[in-house]
Amino acid sequence: MKIVIVDDDILVSSALKTILEAGGEVEVTGTGQDGKDAVRLYDELLPDVLLMDIRMKDMNGLDAAEQILKMHTDAKILLLTTFSDDEYIVKALKYGVKGYLIKQDYGSILPALQAVQMNQTVFGTAIMSRIPGLLQKEQKEKEQTFDWNSYGIGERELEITALVAEGLSNKEISEKVCLSEGTVRNYISNVLEKLELRDRTQLAVYYLQRSRK
Template identity: 40%
Template sequence: MIKILIADDQELIRESLKIILSTNNEFEVIDTVGSGKEVVESIRRHIPDIILMDVRMPDMDGVQCTKFVKEVYPEIKVIVLTTFDDDEYIFSALKYGASGYLLKGVSLDELTSAIKTVLQGGAIFNPNVASKVTKIFSEMAKNNIVAERIHDEDLPNLSDTEWKIIQQVSQGLSNKEIAEILKFTEGTIRNYLSVILDKLQLRDRTQLAIWYIHRGKEA
């Protein structure tokens, strides 16, 4: 059973989402909350697998709340579900560890697929947002923003397999998809990814993707 926490300052939205998601017997909506403070309190009580997070909420907005969640509970996945496709919101949400950014109005099938993709280690974006993500990553690479501290002379030794995994992570593939391509188990890919992140001193697969694009490395 996938445990879901819904965070939205509009009661109608969060209750509607709860009703819709509860029709899927794989999902359990463990709580619905209306503010960043309530998100923190709910996590401490329930420990969800995934949070559907609105951006604009009282006490602590969705971006800052995502930052807190990923710092304190890195195993919890966050999908930002909002009406705002502002570049700053998108960049900040990704920077702080969100695994997805969807606009309200997605279908139940799309939302269900997004939840499962993210829990399998992938990332998911609304089509309108995806083009902005590509643009943001491109601009970050041009402006030399990400991974400044890792220069070629400081680059740790990475195997051919590790480079292949890095390349596929940068393309948004999940651990399961990478495992199928490389003929490994999903657990083996998770172990490889953990070692890679440790070697490069990066927090998560989103930072890894940004670093790879920044470096312009062709594995």
């Protein structure tokens, strides 16, 4: 199995190379120190598996993984990191990364590499237990993001609606957006009609209930 190792800590890269090559099953064909190295080395060497850290300077491992997977949809990437940040895990799943392990037990890395090479998905036990909750949370957040465009609310109308929700009068809004009071009043009337609301108080409540904080 030919792999590339990318980690901003040279000592970690060297240790991993020594450990993995000791058994004779793995050949480390290249090493790098940041996401840019990862993208370049993957293009040049096309390894069976890319073993990569996440937090690195210039370009992190997740950004590199996203870029690589756009160019090589069959790329097999195993992330090895000391961080189990929720955002990292969700992004890794979205991008199609094959594995995500926490740097604790180096003995688990070789089996993980072998599984990833066979196109299996490998996530550490602690991470696997969190994935259902993280995906459910993300779905709820998506549902809370209201689509104003589906009601025909344009950018200017939404801008004025937000100012109504802040409690500004038509005069104050007109001064802020450089429109006449009559034009502002027409915008508000149009939004009320599109949303089937009676007055600006309802509009303010409607906006605040559907806007992400």
